[in-house]
Amino acid sequence: MKTWDAIVIGAGHNGLVNACYLQRAGLDVLVVEKNDWIGGAATSRELTPGWLYSNCSYVCSLFRPEIMRDLELPRFGLQVIPYEGGAVFTQDGDYLASYRDHDAHRREFARWSPRDAEAYERYARDVTRQCRFIQPLLMRTAPDPASLRPRDLGELLYLGRKFGELTPSEMALTLRFWTMSISDFLDEYFETPVIKANLALSGIIGTALGPMSPGTAYVLLHHYMGEVDGSVGAWGYARGGMGAVTKALADSFVASGGTIRTGAGVDHVAVKNGRATGVVLASGEEISGKLVISNADVKRTFLKLVEEKELPEPFLRRVRNFKIRGSSGKVNIALDSMPEFPALPKDSPCLKGDMHFTDTVERMERGYDDWKEGRFSRDPFLDMVLPTTLDPTMAPAGKHFMSCFVQYAPPKIDGRDWTDADRDAFAETVISQIADYSPGFRDRIVHMEVRTPREIEAEVGLTEGNIFQGELTFDQLLFNRPVPGYAQYRSPVGGLYMCGSSTHPGGGVMGAPGRNAAAEILRDLKRPNRQMSDAHDVI
Amino acid sequence: MERDIAMTTQPATRRAAQSHIEAVRLESPFHPRFAALSQQNDWYSWAGYKAPHSLWDEEMEYFAIRSQTAVFDISPMVKYRIEGPGAEAFCNRLTLRNVAKLKPGKVQYTAWCDDEGHVLDDGTLFRLSASRFRLCCQERHLPWLLDSAIGFDVTVREETEEVAGLAVQGPTSCAVLKDAGLAGVETMKPFDIRVFPFGAGEVTVSRTGFTGDLGYELFIDAASALPLWDHLFAAGKLRGIRAIGYTALNRARIETGFIVANADFVTAEHAVRADRVRMPDEIGLDWMVDLDKPYFNGRRAIERARREGTLKHVLVGLEIEGNVPAEHAIVYHRKTKEAGLVTAAIWSPTGKRNIAIASLERPYGTRIVDDLWVEIYALRELRYQKLMKRAKIVERPFVKLARRTLTPPGDF
Ligand SMILES: Cc1cc2nc3c(=O)[nH]c(=O)nc-3n(C[C@H](O)[C@H](O)[C@H](O)COP(=O)(O)OP(=O)(O)OC[C@H]3O[C@@H](n4cnc5c(N)ncnc54)[C@H](O)[C@@H]3O)c2cc1C
Numbered sequence: 017m018k019t020w021d022a023i024v025i026g027a028g029h030n031g032l033v034n035a036c037y038l039q040r041a042g043l044d045v046l047v048v049e050k051n052d053w054i055g056g057a058a059t060s061r062e063l064t065p066g067w068l069y070s071n072c073s074y075v076c077s078l079f080r081p082e083i084m085r086d087l088e089l090p091r092f093g094l095q096v097i098p099y100e101g102g103a104v105f106t107q108d109g110d111y112l113a114s115y116r117d118h119d120a121h122r123r124e125f126a127r128w129s130p131r132d133a134e135a136y137e138r139y140a141r142d143v144t145r146q147c148r149f150i151q152p153l154l155m156r157t158a159p160d161p162a163s164l165r166p167r168d169l170g171e172l173l174y175l176g177r178k179f180g181e182l183t184p185s186e187m188a189l190t191l192r193f194w195t196m197s198i199s200d201f202l203d204e205y206f207e208t209p210v211i212k213a214n215l216a217l218s219g220i221i222g223t224a225l226g227p228m229s230p231g232t233a234y235v236l237l238h239h240y241m242g243e244v245d246g247s248v249g250a251w252g253y254a255r256g257g258m259g260a261v262t263k264a265l266a267d268s269f270v271a272s273g274g275t276i277r278t279g280a281g282v283d284h285v286a287v288k289n290g291r292a293t294g295v296v297l298a299s300g301e302e303i304s305g306k307l308v309i310s311n312a313d314v315k316r317t318f319l320k321l322v323e324e325k326e327l328p329e330p331f332l333r334r335v336r337n338f339k340i341r342g343s344s345g346k347v348n349i350a351l352d353s354m355p356e357f358p359a360l361p362k363d364s365p366c367l368k369g370d371m372h373f374t375d376t377v378e379r380m381e382r383g384y385d386d387w388k389e390g391r392f393s394r395d396p397f398l399d400m401v402l403p404t405t406l407d408p409t410m411a412p413a414g415k416h417f418m419s420c421f422v423q424y425a426p427p428k429i430d431g432r433d434w435t436d437a438d439r440d441a442f443a444e445t446v447i448s449q450i451a452d453y454s455p456g457f458r459d460r461i462v463h464m465e466v467r468t469p470r471e472i473e474a475e476v477g478l479t480e481g482n483i484f485q486g487e488l489t490f491d492q493l494l495f496n497r498p499v500p501g502y503a504q505y506r507s508p509v510g511g512l513y514m515c516g517s518s519t520h521p522g523g524g525v526m527g528a529p530g531r532n533a534a535a536e537i538l539r540d541l542k543r544p545n546r547q548m549s550d551a552h553d554v555i
Numbered sequence: 556m557e558r559d560i561a562m563t564t565q566p567a568t569r570r571a572a573q574s575h576i577e578a579v580r581l582e583s584p585f586h587p588r589f590a591a592l593s594q595q596n597d598w599y600s601w602a603g604y605k606a607p608h609s610l611w612d613e614e615m616e617y618f619a620i621r622s623q624t625a626v627f628d629i630s631p632m633v634k635y636r637i638e639g640p641g642a643e644a645f646c647n648r649l650t651l652r653n654v655a656k657l658k659p660g661k662v663q664y665t666a667w668c669d670d671e672g673h674v675l676d677d678g679t680l681f682r683l684s685a686s687r688f689r690l691c692c693q694e695r696h697l698p699w700l701l702d703s704a705i706g707f708d709v710t711v712r713e714e715t716e717e718v719a720g721l722a723v724q725g726p727t728s729c730a731v732l733k734d735a736g737l738a739g740v741e742t743m744k745p746f747d748i749r750v751f752p753f754g755a756g757e758v759t760v761s762r763t764g765f766t767g768d769l770g771y772e773l774f775i776d777a778a779s780a781l782p783l784w785d786h787l788f789a790a791g792k793l794r795g796i797r798a799i800g801y802t803a804l805n806r807a808r809i810e811t812g813f814i815v816a817n818a819d820f821v822t823a824e825h826a827v828r829a830d831r832v833r834m835p836d837e838i839g840l841d842w843m844v845d846l847d848k849p850y851f852n853g854r855r856a857i858e859r860a861r862r863e864g865t866l867k868h869v870l871v872g873l874e875i876e877g878n879v880p881a882e883h884a885i886v887y888h889r890k891t892k893e894a895g896l897v898t899a900a901i902w903s904p905t906g907k908r909n910i911a912i913a914s915l916e917r918p919y920g921t922r923i924v925d926d927l928w929v930e931i932y933a934l935r936e937l938r939y940q941k942l943m944k945r946a947k948i949v950e951r952p953f954v955k956l957a958r959r960t961l962t963p964p965g966d967f
Contacts, residue, residue, distance in 0.1 A: 110570055119603025120579050122695075127569040130713050131562035134697035137824055144827050183829045185671070205698075207561050361573065 020046045022537070023295055023305035025282045025321070026477070026516070028056025029079075031311030032265035033530030034515040034537075036087045038309075039274040040547040041538050046303065047274065048295065050281030050477065054266055056311070057476050057483065058525045060259025060410075064463035067350040067417055068410040070257035071465060072476060072483070074401060074419040075099075075370070077242030077251040078526040079261060080155065082549055092264035092271070097406050098244040098252040101365030104214045105453050106375040111359050112210045113366045129208045139205040139215075145186060146193050147241050147248060148554050149178065154241065154521045154528045155551035157536060158495040158503045194490050198232040199377050209376040216377050217399065220423065222483040222523065224341035226384030227377045231489040238488050238522065251370070253403040257410055261525060285310075287326045291510035307511045307537065311530070312477055313485035314338055314498040314518035322509060331508050334499035338518070339492060342427035342469035342481030343387060347446045350463040351416040354402075355454045368405040373398055373449050387424035390431060392442045392468075397423045398449060415462070422446055427469045427480035434470040442468055484523025485516050494520060505533035506540075513537055562701070580605040583630040584719040584780030588788075592798050599801070602693075602715075604631035607800035616803035620766050621905055623795030624728045626787070627765075627804050629720040629772065630780075633695055634713070637688040641708035646680060646688055648851055649703055651835060651843040657682045662746045662761050666840050667696075668853030672860060673823035673832035675699060676816050677840065679763060681748060689714075689774075693816040694825065703852065719780035723787070724770030724807075726958055726967040727794040732760070732771060735790035740771070741963035754782055765804060767811030769958045809910065810903045812872055812951025814838060819870070819898040819912055834860055837868035838914075839951070868895075869920040872951040873911040875929055876944045878902050881911050884929040886919070890943055894919035897929060906954045911946070924948050 022038050024031045027049035039045045053059060057072035076096050084094060102114035112128060115121045126133035159171030182190060193201070198219030202212040218239035219232035226232075244250040254260040266276060281298040285308050294304035310317040318327060318335045327335075360366050374380050374397040383393035399421040404410050410417045422442070429438050443466040451457040469481025478485060486492055495503045498518045505513050515533035517523035531548065538545040581604045583589075589607055597608040606628065609616060619625040637646060647654040650665045657663050659682050666677040678692030690700075700711045723732065732740045737751045737760060748761045756779055764770030775783050788796055808815070816822050820838040821831045834857060835844055844857055860866050875881050880902055886895040895915030903910050911929070913920075919927070931942040958964060 108566060110566065110573075113576065115576060115579075117579050119581075119600065120576055122603070123572070123575045123581075127572040127575070128564060129562045130564075131697050131701060134695040134713075137695065138698065141824060141827055145829065148827065186829055208563055361576070364576070 017302070017304055019294075020044055020303065020305040022046070022307040022309060023048060023303060024309045024311060024515070025285075025295060025317075026050075026056060026311030027054035027262070027266065027276060027278070028311045028516060029058045029262050029265060029525055029527060030516050030530035031056070031309070032262055032269055033083055033087070033527040034309055034311070034534045035274055036265060036269045036272065037531060037534035037545075037548055038537065039269055039272045040087075041534075041543055041545055045269075045274045046305065047269070047276045048280040048282055048297065048303070049276065049278045050298070051475065052279045054276065054278060055259050055262035057478065058258040058262045060257030060263075063348070063465050064350050066412045066415070067463065068257045068259070069348045069417060069465060070259065070403065070419055071348050071467065072346065072472065073258045073525050074403065074421065075251045076254045076258065076261065076525060077239075077244060077249075078524040079242070080527050080531070080551075081243070081245075082155065082551055083527040083531055086547060086549055087265065087268045089261075089264040089268060092267040093256070094260055094264040095255040096244055096252045097255060098247065098250050099369035100406065101367070102369035102371065103360060103364070103366035104210055104372045104375055105357070105359055106210050109359055111366070112214055113364070114214070114369065115365065125211060128211060129206075132206045132208050132211050135205045142189060143237070143240055144248065146190060146237055149182070149190060150237060151241055151554050152178070152551060153494070154526070155532065157505070157532050158497070158520045160501065160504060161495055162501065193233050193237065195230055196233040197228050197230050198236050199227045199381075201233040201236075202377070209378075212377050213375050213380065214372070216380060217372060217374070217397065220380060220384075220397070221399065221421070222344055223487060224339075224343040224387065224424075224482075225487075225489070226381045228381050229384075234490055234493075235488050238524065242524075242526070253401075253407050255407050255409060257403065257407075258525060282321055284323065285321050285509070285512060287322065287509055287512075290326065292512040307513065309513040309515050309533065309537070311516045313340060313479050313482075313516055314514060315340055315479045316477055317514060318507070322512070326509055328508050331499065331502065338486055338498055339489065340479045340482040340486045340518075342472070343425065344421060344423040344481070344483060345392070345425040345442060345469060345472070346467040347420040347422055347443055348465040348467070349418040349420070349461055350411065351418055351460045352462050353414065353460050354416055355418070355450075355457050355460055357454050359453065367402060369401070371400045373453060383424050387426050390426055390429060392425045392429070392438075392445065393423065394445060396445050396449065398446060400450070420446055420450070425468055425481075427473070434468050439466050439468050439470070442466065485518040486523070488522050493522065497522060505529075505536045562697070581716075583628050584777040585628050585630060585721065585784055587781065588784050589628060589798060597800070601631045601801070602633065606631060609800040609802050610798055613800065613802040616797065616799035617806050617904065619795070619797040619799055620725050620768055620803060620807045622726060623797060624723060624725040624731045624791055625766075625797055625799045625803065627722040627724065627799050629722050630718075632691050632715070632720060633693065634715045634718055635690040635696070635700060636712045636714045637690060637700070637709060638686060639707070639709035640686055642686050642688050645704055645707040645709045646690075647848060648707070649700070650680060651840070651845065651851060653845040653848040654680070654682075655848065659684050660748045662748060662763050666835055666843055668835065668857070669823045670852060670856065671823075672834045672853035672856030674820060674835055674838060674840070675823050677814065681761060683748065683759070694822050696824075699824070717777055719775050719777045719783075721773045721783070721787075722764050722766075722770060723773060724764045724766040724768050726769055726965075727791075728770050729964040730966050731787065731791035731794045731796055734794070735787055743771075744962045745960050753786075754779055758783060765811070765813055766807035767813070767952055767954060767959055768807065768956055769961070769964050806901050806904070809899050809901050809912065810905055810952065810954040812912065812953055814870070814912065815899070819914070833868060834866060836861065836866050837870065839870040867917060869915050869917055871913055871915055871920045871948045872953060873897070873913050873927070873929070873946040874949045874953075875900070875909045875911055875946045877942065878909050879931050879933050879942060879944070880909065881929045881931045881944070881946075884931050886913050886915060886946060887928045887930060888919055888923060889926050890928045894927060903953055908953070910953045912951075913946075920948065
């Protein structure tokens with residue numbers, strides 16, 4: 017039987033990034049994916065003829081450009097196109113637009129409040145400063161504060177020095193940023209409800225917290241750390257849907273000699289004498305490998321794929337306690353024509369970006385109240401985009417693909433499993449919200465895919481449907497992600513590594529966990545790692 | 556005293572404003588006249604307004620400033636109206652200079668700081684009456700002004716779009732205004748403000764400007780902008796009145812040694828890198844800091860920095876040998892040790908010397924003032940010609956014109 021140098025469980029984008037780097041470093045790598053397609057939560061699927069659905073993640077910003085370059089993804093077809101605008105519709109028939117032009121953006125805010133328009137500069141400066149502080153940490157392994165190894169000490173020193181470089185007022189802001197609620201944070205800058213609602217959404221996306229929960233200011237940062245071609249904080253569409261990211265990764269991987277097997281779900285990791293020796297597929301097939309790297313989330317990996325007896329009790333306990341609560345769902349819609357939004361001027365650039373209907377932070381918080389009570393939000397928060405306004409490849413000419421990210425949706429309804437009836441009722445909250453602002457919307461629907469946390473967990477394997485493979489709260493970041501003592505991609509089982517979003521620096525289509533894990537693995541193997549370039553300088 | 560500092564607009568107003576996106580660049584009230592005169596069609600964005608770099612020939616536009624009358628559109632300048640019984644006390648608390656000494660009908664060139672003593676902006680403070688001021692500046696400060704106004708009996712309102720402004724500068728400018736019927740304008744002293752009747756309304760004139768030449772600035776209701784323009788140009792025809800763009804103005808301002816926010820220094824609310832901010836003493840504005848007046852924003856920090864000697868930078872005027880402008884060149888001490896950066900530089904047509912404004916790192920420019928050099932990378936036909944040129948710290952203004960302050964001005 018062939019023994020692979022490394023077996024990666026899961027062809028999510030992080031599994032593929034990891035596999036690419038290992039393969040390019042000269043290892044013989046196999047990726048096994050349970051689904052018949054690749055991509056995990058970054059995938060494009062033709063669920064109705066002629067339409068490609070980005071059926072989980074739908075927009076791109078966080079994916080690190082260093083990785084795109086290292087793995088030659090443009091050569092394998094990856095293109096990212098920035099948004100042209102965005103809008104929040106208000107209940108009184110108006111809207112708040114986001115425009116790319118700096119002065120148009122200011123004038124749009126000034127329509128609502130001249131004060132807020134001018135406060136935006138200060139806000140943007142403060143958020144940018146925080147992003148600049150955190151960005152360099154994304155592509156470095158978090159130090160282990162309990163370790164005395166020179167490298168950990170060095171990294172700790174680096175962290176400390178970076179913090180020490182901040183002025184006292186910046187330090188204060190940093191600590192506040194990491195602990196405050198996004199609502200409180202925005203209150204310090206702005207007065208207009210719809211402006212706050214617009215900016216707050218990045219603080220709650222994918223998070224089982226409300227805008228008034230402490231910790232959500234950091235979640236906002238996480239969504240601002242990305243870029244499109246150096247334009248920090250910008251979001252865009254991957255041409256061909258988010259599957260274009262993982263398709264480019266897979267093609268790059270295969271071109272460098274790697275092997276992918278789909279329809280090959282892992283039942284468990286084979287462990288002998290405390291060391292991983294390979295995987296056993298659901299079919300019973302055994303595949304042997306010197307290393308096993310799991311792209312699945314930390315709960316799935318250690319509670320389902322590894323036998324309990326192989327793991328120390330404190331580790332297991334911490335994995336069990338890892339917060340990975342599902343909070344969102346998705347409605348993907350094929351439309352036979354461009355929907356109309358009479359509130360917007362004709363051909364508004366807002367249609368070519370993210371649109372929302374939640375115009376106050378309080379409405380968002382009410383939506384969260386429903387979640388706490390074990391229900392989906394009756395008045396959900398939508399992040400709605402029409403990628404086909406900028407990407408002609410996802411639907412036939414003149415037709416459109418609409419992606420609606422929906423929050424909040426609990427992993428269980430009143431403590432029981434979701435039923436199909438729940439799912440349909442959940443979809444109806446979304447469609448009726450859109451139809452309120454877009455007459456004739458229902459008649460344009462050709463096909464629709466509704467995904468509650470139940471579907472997301474069953475299909476993508478994200479425990480509870482949590483989109484980030486674990487919440488991005490400060491107790492679960494840096495050297496605490498996923499659990500203290502195991503934040504450097506290694507696990508208690510020899511030769512078994514983690515590379516998914518459960519690890520530092522967390523979720524989103526970013527690629528950094530997969531890359532950082534590869535760096536650690538190559539370090540353990542004492543192999544040169546020439547294919548991986550350093551993180552771009554933040555100057 | 557409690558005051559409502561909220562600024563939320565009414566639904567009807569904000570709906571009416573939706574169409575702003577149809578024209579991403581605002582046009583100043585004078586735009587139709589500039590557009591008609593523009594042969595170059597060389598526009599740039601000044602605070603979101605379409606503004607001319609040059610209209611017909613930047614060199615000739617510069618000489619219009621120094622030899623005739625040049626008209627430059629200052630409407631895009633950000634303007635705030637500060638009004639109320641507490642306006643003087645508020646402005647005094649806000650800015651560095653003593654506003655109690657600013658009489659109604661006078662203008663002060665001033666600056667203001669955050670609590671850490673870092674400059675938020677510089678600008679001109681017009682005292683239009685005992686209780687009414689106008690603050691003109693480059694950047695936007697509404698939240699800062701509104702929050703600072705808490706506790707003062709004053710209202711603050713942004714009025715940039717409502718007020719049109721023209722700088723009328725040059726040796727014949729007084730004569731032009733006289734011919735335009737502004738009776739007695741020749742008796743105005745530098746920094747005087749006077750209101751003249753115009754049409755059914757009035758025009759506010761100050762003897763101020765950014766050129767270091769004889770000159771005035773005219774402010775008028777946006778609706779009366781075009782009649783004012785037409786009237787001025789008719790009156791100035793025989794005196795060589797001409798419209799100019801920013802490139803020409805910028806030359807004149809460098810000759811005068813004036814600084815521009817976010818070009819010669821980074822304003823505190825825009826600095827993404829916290830170490831790029833500047834205190835007044837670091838950008839040549841130490842003379843503004845009036846320690847004899849009551850507390851003002853940043854005072855404690857400025858005093859501490861002076862006491863503890865923690866000021867890091869200094870702004871100086873340089874004269875550089877040769878005739879190649881040293882824009883953005885690195886300044887060296889003894890040709891080797893980096894001492895700072897040139898922020899603006901030109902060959903001065905009026906001074907006939909090669910001048911520059913530079914930000915140096917102390918002690919260069921304070922204790923160490925000799926043996927300074929600039930390294931100029933002159934790109935000539937696809938090759939950098941690297942020049943190491945001697946730089947001497949000199950007084951600003953580089954060009955001092957007697958006519959700037961002479962009252963009454965000559966009838967040149
Ligand atoms: C609905 C939704 C919307 C989102 N929107 C965005 C967005 O717009 N932008 C953004 O940046 N991020 C978004 N995210 C988050 C982002 O998509 C994820 O955080 C990221 O894709 C996770 O990538 P990963 O590689 O770490 O893990 P995953 O994508 O979860 O990959 C894990 C892979 O492992 C496979 N697997 C699991 N168990 C086994 C097994 N036993 N055997 C074999 N294979 C197995 C899975 O099938 C999957 O392919 C969204 C996520 C969701 C769910």
